[in-house]
Amino acid sequence: MGSLEDRPFLLTSVDRMLRWAQKNSIWPAQFGLACCAIEMMSTAAARFDLARFGAEVMRASPRQADLMIVAGRVAQKMAPVLRQIYDQMPDPKWVISMGACASCGGVFNNYAILQGVDRVVPVDVYVPGCPPTPEQLLDGIIKLQQKITAGGIPANRGHALAQTAGRP
Amino acid sequence: MTATGVSAALLEAFPDVQEEAASGHSLLVAPVERLVPLLEALKGDGYTLLVDIGMIDHWSQGRVPRFDLVYILRRPKSGEAVWVKVKVADGETPPSAISVFRGADWPEREIYDLFGISFQGHPNMARILMPEDWEGHPLRRDYPLVGTKPSPPLARE
Amino acid sequence: MAEEKRSLTLNMGPQHPSTHGVLRLVLELDGEVVRRCEPVIGYLHTGIEKTAENLTYNQAVTVIDRMDYLSPLTNNLAYVLAVEKLLGITVPPRTRTIRVMFSELSRIASHLVWLGTAAMDMGAMSVFFYCFREREKILDLIEMTAGTRMNPSYFRVGGLLADLPDGFSDKLGALLDEFPTWLQNYRDLLGSNLLWVERLRGAAVISKEDALAYGLTGQTLRSTGVDLDLRKAQPYSGYEDFTFNVPVRQHGDAYDRYELRLEEMVESAGIVRQAIERLPDGPWHIDDWRIFPPDKHQHVERDMEALIYHFKLFTQGFKVPPGEAYQGVEGPRGEIGCYVVADGTARPMRVRVRAPSFYNLQSLPLMVKDRLIADLITAIGSIDIVLGDVDR
Ligand code: SF4
Numbered sequence: 001m002g003s004l005e006d007r008p009f010l011l012t013s014v015d016r017m018l019r020w021a022q023k024n025s026i027w028p029a030q031f032g033l034a035c036c037a038i039e040m041m042s043t044a045a046a047r048f049d050l051a052r053f054g055a056e057v058m059r060a061s062p063r064q065a066d067l068m069i070v071a072g073r074v075a076q077k078m079a080p081v082l083r084q085i086y087d088q089m090p091d092p093k094w095v096i097s098m099g100a101c102a103s104c105g106g107v108f109n110n111y112a113i114l115q116g117v118d119r120v121v122p123v124d125v126y127v128p129g130c131p132p133t134p135e136q137l138l139d140g141i142i143k144l145q146q147k148i149t150a151g152g153i154p155a156n157r158g159h160a161l162a163q164t165a166g167r168p
Numbered sequence: 169m170t171a172t173g174v175s176a177a178l179l180e181a182f183p184d185v186q187e188e189a190a191s192g193h194s195l196l197v198a199p200v201e202r203l204v205p206l207l208e209a210l211k212g213d214g215y216t217l218l219v220d221i222g223m224i225d226h227w228s229q230g231r232v233p234r235f236d237l238v239y240i241l242r243r244p245k246s247g248e249a250v251w252v253k254v255k256v257a258d259g260e261t262p263p264s265a266i267s268v269f270r271g272a273d274w275p276e277r278e279i280y281d282l283f284g285i286s287f288q289g290h291p292n293m294a295r296i297l298m299p300e301d302w303e304g305h306p307l308r309r310d311y312p313l314v315g316t317k318p319s320p321p322l323a324r325e
Numbered sequence: 326m327a328e329e330k331r332s333l334t335l336n337m338g339p340q341h342p343s344t345h346g347v348l349r350l351v352l353e354l355d356g357e358v359v360r361r362c363e364p365v366i367g368y369l370h371t372g373i374e375k376t377a378e379n380l381t382y383n384q385a386v387t388v389i390d391r392m393d394y395l396s397p398l399t400n401n402l403a404y405v406l407a408v409e410k411l412l413g414i415t416v417p418p419r420t421r422t423i424r425v426m427f428s429e430l431s432r433i434a435s436h437l438v439w440l441g442t443a444a445m446d447m448g449a450m451s452v453f454f455y456c457f458r459e460r461e462k463i464l465d466l467i468e469m470t471a472g473t474r475m476n477p478s479y480f481r482v483g484g485l486l487a488d489l490p491d492g493f494s495d496k497l498g499a500l501l502d503e504f505p506t507w508l509q510n511y512r513d514l515l516g517s518n519l520l521w522v523e524r525l526r527g528a529a530v531i532s533k534e535d536a537l538a539y540g541l542t543g544q545t546l547r548s549t550g551v552d553l554d555l556r557k558a559q560p561y562s563g564y565e566d567f568t569f570n571v572p573v574r575q576h577g578d579a580y581d582r583y584e585l586r587l588e589e590m591v592e593s594a595g596i597v598r599q600a601i602e603r604l605p606d607g608p609w610h611i612d613d614w615r616i617f618p619p620d621k622h623q624h625v626e627r628d629m630e631a632l633i634y635h636f637k638l639f640t641q642g643f644k645v646p647p648g649e650a651y652q653g654v655e656g657p658r659g660e661i662g663c664y665v666v667a668d669g670t671a672r673p674m675r676v677r678v679r680a681p682s683f684y685n686l687q688s689l690p691l692m693v694k695d696r697l698i699a700d701l702i703t704a705i706g707s708i709d710i711v712l713g714d715v716d717r
Contacts, residue, residue: 031340033347034369034713035394035475038438042464045457060341075716077299078347078368081339107388111306111315112298112372119320131475191410191650192559217553218540219653220679224666228674240651240662240679244537244551247558249653271540274687297367297716306375309674313372313379 015151022066022092023054023148026141029065030058031085033072036099036131040071043134055141062088067144068121069137073101074114086121092154094147096140097123100130124154174250178213182206193240193249200254200262207239207252207268215241215250221265221275223283227309233257235285239265256285264290282307332360339368346712348686348705357697362690369716377676381642382408382482385673389663390476392678393714396435398427398467399656401480403663404676406561408482410650411667412616418605420484421563426600427467427479428562428654429593434463435657436586440511443583443706447524452514459507462500469493482643483617484610494601501601504594508587515583525580529692529704532577539691540684543659544585545708549577555655562654567596579707586709616643642671658682658709682714 012020032040043050050056059065062085074082086095097117100106103126105115117123124147127140173194179187184202188195198206219240226234239252256262264287265272276287277296284305286293295302304311338349347368353361373392377385389404390397402424409416416424441456464474469490471477479486515521531541533549546553554571556564572588574581610617614634624631645667653662659681666675685708692708693701 034371035391037346038394039475041438041442042457042461045461046454047458047461062340073369073371075368075370076302077297077370078339081347081368085340107391108371108373108376110313110372110376111311112370112375115319116322118322120323122323133474193651216537217542217546218538219542219660220540220662220677222664222677222679224649224675224677229668238664242553244546244553247553247555249559249651251651269540270535270538271684271687274683278683295367297370299367306372309378311375313375 019148019151023145025057026053026055026067026094026144027057027059027065028055028067028069029062029085029089030060031062031068031071033070033074033078034101036071036102039131039134040069040098040137043137048134048138050138050141053138053141053145062086063090065089066093067096068093069096069098070102070117070121070123071098073099073106073108074117074120075112076114079114079120082117083120094124094144094154095121096125096127096137096144098127098137098140099132100128103128106130122154173248174210175213178209181209190251193251195251195253197253197255200256200260203239203252203254204263204265204268207241207265210241210250210252211268214243214245217242217244218265218269218271219249221272221279223279223285223307225283225307225309233260235283237262237279237285258285261286261288263288266290281305284308339365346710348710348712348715350689350701352698352701354698357699359693359696359698359701362693362701364686364689366686366712366715369712371713371717373717374676374678378673381671382645382673383638383642385676386481387476387478389676389678390478391713392680392717393656393658393661393682393711394475395438395711396431396657397476398431398479399654399661400663400678401478402428402562403652403654403656403661403678404665405480405482406654407650407652407663407665408645408673410652411645411648411665412482414483414611414613414616416484416611417608418563419607419609422600422604423485423489423609424480424562425564425567426597426604427470429596429600430463430466432593432657433590433597434460436590437463439586439657439706439709440515440583443709444515444521446702446706447521449515449518449521452511455507455510455514466493466497466500469496481610481617483613488609489604494604497597497601501594501598508591511587522580524699524703525578525583525707527576527578527580528696528700529579529707530577531688531692535688535691536577539688541659541688542681542684543656543709544582544589545659545685545688547571548574548581548585550575555653555660559653561652567599569593569596579703582707582709614638644669644671645673653679656681658711658714659685661714678717680714680717682708682710682712683717686710686715 097103102117125140125144129136185198219242222238224236233255235256237254237256242249280286281295333354335352339347349365351363373388376388389400437456437460441453444452468474471479536546536549552573569592618635618638619631625635647669649666651664653660662679664677665673668674692704
């Protein structure tokens, strides 16, 4: 090993370094449900180009993904499947609820649609709209990146940590 | 065969089938036991395309029999449509049309699923849209819009 | 040990990249050959028909939109025409022409999504980017007119949401001018691509008799030699005034369907051009405040009576005389039919939608029986299903 002077180096903490890496290489699961999924595809396509934010690597397998974008309405029949897919994703993982339906049932307050995907999986970022425009989804992803950089805890961990700390 | 509408010979062969006035298509009202022969005859009359099978629930008017079962067929040449309407009471089991139109499979299952009317002779009378363990038949007029089960609590982990 | 021949049961979906949504297939495989295929649907069942029964006639337009979300405007069209039939009203010529124009634009947009995703299933990634780039231009037109990109609910009972905005025809003209180059691009990318052609030719074949018995419509039916297109056979909304061809093929395979869709896009562009060129002037909605709301600036803000009508319309809706009506329209996937049963109140008693994808998907097991699993992917792509349409 030579002296430090002739090699460039950077001082950071492991934690910050990790978060920086995570933030810039979010891999969403390729998982679309309804109309919102088409807008998600538009977001990934040429005009809006999700790749600018390092999140374009849509993975077909949940085991290779760390972000689940719930794009569309979740039917009662789909809810257990969705949970299973979520469980198959490795930690740390995040969830974006895209659109009115995924966030709260949207225009479908009825027997068939789950009134908000947060009833089966914990959600980090809610994106409103029916469907949200690609810009809105991009904004949601940027919000998530900010959350990651700030060291925010994924929604699925927050509750457990709060409990160990004795908070409600 | 007449130029438009159902052929006169066919109607003669089915004296118990009434032709009623409707806009844009012919409308035949048939008794349930004549349904399959009638569909067969219509198929022979050129109505070879099965467009749809639907169900209408007249519960809110308190009508007996409660349901209207509607078959829509089309002549692929001219696009003309005919409706066959059958009145069905709750709990009655109309015959399945699969022997005439194989495409009747799914729509009949859908009617079973959403209205609770099962079809005689259908090979697989199971739910198609709702989960298998679902209770009730959602499209009945007396089924509440929001369902019968409360929404689950928020998921935290 | 003697080798025993066993079949493998494989579950594909509901989350699978090539099932175009949440379709689940239970496959029985013998090596790579599909012996049995059973689609399991309902993973996107939204209860749209039930919801529509609980909304007023104009509110129901919004949920009807969200069925076949690749081409919401054709769903709208079937529904509003059925309600207008019940009300016994005819809309002005300008409305009719605008409706035709937007139906055709959304047909093109829908086919573009189909082409992009079907090609992506086959591994041709770049086509997807081209198709979506060009679809954006159509969405821009819809957005500038109706305010949103998708699910615009632009057609209303008795008229439209709004008239065409300024500068619309210039933008549309520019789009139509460059349209032929889009098509040329796709043909260059795919038509001369041996892999694409070989995988589509002879795959997902269905015979004419089966197609009819299974209730197939749209390109899947027309690829078997039946030239049923409701725009020609039972014209609605003024389609009889337009000149266009209905392309038909004979083999009933996936390649024919691909060719048909490309040709249909050309015909659709032709219709759009005719529509914009002879777009009649005049009103774009009916003049009946009981059904179509009075104009906000012209009437509601000045006239007490208009305000009352406006208020009543949006709080209670309008009443429709008892009766039933069916309207089938030729959507991008086949016949979208809507039948509406009215009981004299302001809410429909029953809204039933005849969904083309539902019937088309039903024939999938037939198309893929004893074929390779790779052909299954081709088949799913070639029948162009939208799960929102299948499950409703
Ligand atoms: S939020 Fe709107 S666009 Fe998104 S899935 Fe629901 S209905 Fe479709």
